[in-house]
Amino acid sequence: MNTAERYLTLNSRDLRLELEELYAAYTACLDEERFEEWPEFFVEQCLYKIVPRENFERGLPLATWLCESKGYLADRVTAIRKTAVYAPRTMRRMVSGLRVLGWKEGVLEVRANYVALETLQDEFTRVFNTGQYRDKLVADGGRLKFKEKLCIFDSLLVPNSLIYPL
Amino acid sequence: MGARHVWPQEGISRIPYWIYSDPEIYAREQERIFCGPSWNYVALEAELPRSGDFKRTFIGEKPVVVVRDQQGSINVVENRCAHRGVQFCQRHLGNAVEFMCPYHQWTYDLKGNLIGVPFRRGVKKQGGMPADFDPKNHGLRRLRVACRHGVIFASFASELEPLEEYFGPSMLALFDRVFDGRELRVLGYSRQLTPANWKLMFENIKDPYHASLLHVFLLSFGLFRADQPSKVQMDATGRHGALISWRGDQKKTEDNADMKSLIDNFKLQDATLLEPVREFPEYTVVMTTLWPNLIIQQQSNTLAMRQLITRGPAAFELAWTYFGYAADDEDMTRRRLRQANLMGPAGFVSIDDSEVMKFSQAGVGPYPEGAGVMEMGGRDWKDEQHMVTESVIRAFYAYYRQVMQI
Ligand code: FES
Ligand SMILES: [Fe+2]
Numbered sequence: 001m002n003t004a005e006r007y008l009t010l011n012s013r014d015l016r017l018e019l020e021e022l023y024a025a026y027t028a029c030l031d032e033e034r035f036e037e038w039p040e041f042f043v044e045q046c047l048y049k050i051v052p053r054e055n056f057e058r059g060l061p062l063a064t065w066l067c068e069s070k071g072y073l074a075d076r077v078t079a080i081r082k083t084a085v086y087a088p089r090t091m092r093r094m095v096s097g098l099r100v101l102g103w104k105e106g107v108l109e110v111r112a113n114y115v116a117l118e119t120l121q122d123e124f125t126r127v128f129n130t131g132q133y134r135d136k137l138v139a140d141g142g143r144l145k146f147k148e149k150l151c152i153f154d155s156l157l158v159p160n161s162l163i164y165p166l
Numbered sequence: 167m168g169a170r171h172v173w174p175q176e177g178i179s180r181i182p183y184w185i186y187s188d189p190e191i192y193a194r195e196q197e198r199i200f201c202g203p204s205w206n207y208v209a210l211e212a213e214l215p216r217s218g219d220f221k222r223t224f225i226g227e228k229p230v231v232v233v234r235d236q237q238g239s240i241n242v243v244e245n246r247c248a249h250r251g252v253q254f255c256q257r258h259l260g261n262a263v264e265f266m267c268p269y270h271q272w273t274y275d276l277k278g279n280l281i282g283v284p285f286r287r288g289v290k291k292q293g294g295m296p297a298d299f300d301p302k303n304h305g306l307r308r309l310r311v312a313c314r315h316g317v318i319f320a321s322f323a324s325e326l327e328p329l330e331e332y333f334g335p336s337m338l339a340l341f342d343r344v345f346d347g348r349e350l351r352v353l354g355y356s357r358q359l360t361p362a363n364w365k366l367m368f369e370n371i372k373d374p375y376h377a378s379l380l381h382v383f384l385l386s387f388g389l390f391r392a393d394q395p396s397k398v399q400m401d402a403t404g405r406h407g408a409l410i411s412w413r414g415d416q417k418k419t420e421d422n423a424d425m426k427s428l429i430d431n432f433k434l435q436d437a438t439l440l441e442p443v444r445e446f447p448e449y450t451v452v453m454t455t456l457w458p459n460l461i462i463q464q465q466s467n468t469l470a471m472r473q474l475i476t477r478g479p480a481a482f483e484l485a486w487t488y489f490g491y492a493a494d495d496e497d498m499t500r501r502r503l504r505q506a507n508l509m510g511p512a513g514f515v516s517i518d519d520s521e522v523m524k525f526s527q528a529g530v531g532p533y534p535e536g537a538g539v540m541e542m543g544g545r546d547w548k549d550e551q552h553m554v555t556e557s558v559i560r561a562f563y564a565y566y567r568q569v570m571q572i
Binding site (some may be wrong): 050052054055058060061062063064065066067068069071072074075079082083084085086087156157158159160161162163 | 258259352353354355356357358359360361380381382383386434435436438439483488499503504506507510511512514516517518520521522524525
């Protein structure tokens with residue numbers, strides 16, 4: 001049985017456990033700023049978008065952050081590491097309310113709430129961004145990877161700048 | 167203005183830091199600049215295609231509503247009930263046949279006329295408004311409106327020149343370059359709150375000198391360099407300005423060696439971000455700043471209005487409306503959306519600007535007695551055929567000082 005089939009035949013409890021693990025690994029990777037590893041959570045042909053709910057609900061196509069391939073994710077990491085100028089910060093992400101919507105033609109649909117807390121120097125920790133993940137996953141190389149990850153955020157206003165991924 | 171508000175004797179080559187943090191200055195700006203004789207950008211007509219469509223926005227910090235009435239004309243009214251001041255419109259965009267204030271249900275038509283006052287004649291012959299209460303005298307305050315090629319401006323002033331004159335010929339030509347009468351299509355919104363004085367945003371976008379130094383991303387990918395053919399332009403008053411650049415031959419030269427952050431052999435893994443097509447004549451990038459609240463961005467194929475909304479002396483909101491043309495094909499729309507990654511709160515380039523503006527406020531706020539040195543490219547202001555200049559910022563402050571009488 002290949003891995004894709006293995007995932008397809010997992011019972012819902014085991015699948016959920018796999019997903020909990022995956023999201024914990026994903027947020028740990030970002031919280032610990034191991035950004036170089038971040039693209040590895042995605043397949044080559046992927047879509048990663050951070051979109052204000054305002055645009056999403058009106059069907060307006062503009063994203064605050066748009067990556068249309070794994071290479072593009074890596075370019076974002078290069079920018080974070082090498083080109084962008086920004087104040088030091090830490091970010092901590094919480095994921096909860098994970099809902100598994102099920103498989104459709106080899107693609108697993110998952111939704112979850114997320115909160116990203118930001119801590120800047122001289123300031124108290126604040127809720128930086130919160131919203132919903134709308135994700136599509138596929139089995140790839142023995143593990144589940146994101147084919148699509150949409151972060152639809154609630155607040156109309158971004159507190160200054162969005163530098164690290166969600 | 168008190169004794170502490172004395173502009174340095176060097177004039178516009180010095181910018182005193184008290185202008186970025188003083189509440190008295192901020193209040194004076196609201197009154198003389200945003201509520202004064204200025205045309206403020208409020209919306210694109212493409213945001214309000216049908217009658218009844220409205221947009222809630224701000225001029226300076228004052229809430230207003232832009233609405234298309236049943237006759238198809240655009241009205242801009244204060245978002246403040248004529249009864250007791252409630253900000254009655256709370257949705258960013260929507261459609262309405264009339265506006266009703268929730269507090270006591272005073273109701274206004276789409277031109278701002280008061281058309282309904284519950285209990286006006288009292289209840290069971292008790293109470294009610296005085297017999298001489300005339301709804302005609304209690305409508306919403308209407309602002310003057312000017313539209314050009316799909317872009318809507320409004321003014322609190324009762325007297326001011328027509329929009330075209332206000333822009334002046336050189337800025338009007340740059341405006342018409344993007345807004346040539348073609349129908350526009352809104353691609354989406356982006357909004358950010360930057361903890362800095364609003365003028366720092368204008369200084370940033372009127373400063374071509376920083377772009378080849380601060381923005382390592384632009385340099386690394388050869389998108390902008392100090393030796394690029396470029397120029398800066400202003401109107402006759404200095405209040406509006408434009409930074410213009412276009413592609414030319416560039417090599418790594420001695421001058422560029424000053425740009426410490428130049429990274430060789432830097433390549434994007436996914437180059438689709440940087441695949442612009444030639445769309446407008448002559449120039450690849452034109453950043454136009456129109457007094458007092460608008461930046462028009464044409465950076466290759468990304469087009470955006472950046473509207474400045476003040477939030478006290480030490481914060482401003484930047485409301486981005488990205489757009490294209492209704493006739494764009496899919497490829498063009500995709501290109502615009504991709505290149506949008508350079509700008510906005512998560513923009514490869516704009517991140518640097520919003521962060522640096524915050525650092526600026528953190529430096530100038532606590533030191534109101536200090537002053538900035540603005541001498542790059544001279545001490546006066548005029549159009550230049552290069553970008554190694556702070557001329558456009560000096561022009562802005564020359565006009566600012568006149569309006570503010572400081
Ligand atoms: S405040 Fe609006 S109706 Fe009273
Ligand atoms: Fe910049």
